Amino acid sequence: MLLALKTLPQMLASIAGLMLLCGAMAWLLTKLLPVDLLTAYLATSPGGLDTVAIIAAGSQVNTGFVMAMQSLRLFAILLFGPAMARFISRTSVRRPTSQSRN
Numbered sequence: 001m002l003l004a005l006k007t008l009p010q011m012l013a014s015i016a017g018l019m020l021l022c023g024a025m026a027w028l029l030t031k032l033l034p035v036d037l038l039t040a041y042l043a044t045s046p047g048g049l050d051t052v053a054i055i056a057a058g059s060q061v062n063t064g065f066v067m068a069m070q071s072l073r074l075f076a077i078l079l080f081g082p083a084m085a086r087f088i089s090r091t092s093v094r095r096p097t098s099q100s101r102n
Contacts, residue, residue: 018046035065043069 026040035043039061042052049070056066 022046035062039065042066049074 022041022044025044026037029035029040029043030037033040038059042056042059042061043066045052049067052070053063053067056063
């Protein structure tokens with residue numbers, strides 16, 4: 001419980017940073033493409049395809065654009081995610097765990 005409370009400010013800052021990053025990418029999309037800000041934000045927001053699809057269906061947005069961008073994000077993660085994970089695991093510094101100190 002104490003660890004969760006200790007990391008709460010970092011988690012909240014990470015959430016706010018991710019939302020700001022998605023907002024900045026959405027704003028950039030509105031400048032490059034003829035889409036409204038809500039459509040662009042939903043297209044760049046993280047989350048599951050089902051969740052974004054439900055929000056898009058209940059809003060007056062370009063659902064096709066949102067789903068295309070979300071699908072592209074999913075395929076990019078499936079394609080590049082394993083390679084990135086291998087790279088990070090190979091280059092990260094290994095720290096001894098508390099079990100190995102015994």
